[in-house]
Amino acid sequence: MKKEQFVIRILIADDHEMFREGIKRICEDNPEIVVADEAGNGSEVLDKVTQHEYDMLILDIAMPGMSGLDTLKQLKAVKPKLQVLVLSMYPEDEYAIRAIKAGASGYLTKAKASHELMEAIKKVSTGGNYIDASVAEKLLFDTNTGSSKPLHETLSNREYQIFSMVVKGEKVGEIADELSLSVKTVSTYKVRILNKMEMKSTAELVKYAVEHKLML
Secondary structure (H helix, E strand, C coil): CCCCCCCEEEEEECCCHHHHHHHHHHHCCCCCEEEEEEECCHHHHHHHHHHCCCCEEEECCCCCCCCHHHHHHHHHHHCCCCEEEEEECCCHHHHHHHHHHHCCCEEEEHHHHHHHHHHHHHHHHCCCCECCHHHHHHHHHHHHCCCCCCHHHHCCHHHHHHHHHHHCCCCHHHHHHHHCCCHHHHHHHHHHHHHHCCCCCHHHHHHHHHHCCCCC
């Protein structure tokens, strides 16, 4: 009797339809992987995982409304065993650490997706981890050290997301549109970021980001 083939049912969460289509094209030649559903924001993700069963979630960080990392935290509260691979435009440095700490099993940049996505899916779906060696080293260091955190690591996930956009030169109005927030809310976040990081201006934030190699 022929052995039944295990199929990995995947939910893709990304606010760009063209990128979701690109992931599906990469997956379609592999009979072990099925893109079972799609979501365009965090609320859709949470709705779908409570209504349907998936083996794995491929999750973007930069989505409108609820961020990918906030979605991940809420997701793990209701579906702790669902394997999550974060697939993001952001480089590994800081976001990968935050994603793994929030419950993701892997982190892959979109720039590497065409070459590494299949390997990442198979490793994460079987309970493994898929992260860059430098990220694994930093996670180990964070676990073993009692030293104080750098200022940017005191920011919440949403604060860090807005910090990253500010240092890239995006205006408050642009950030508000992209994240589906009000201008007032983004302005409040910016003030909170400056206070937490003990700085007085955007220029100081940019200088800090350059010095700590956080520029995206």
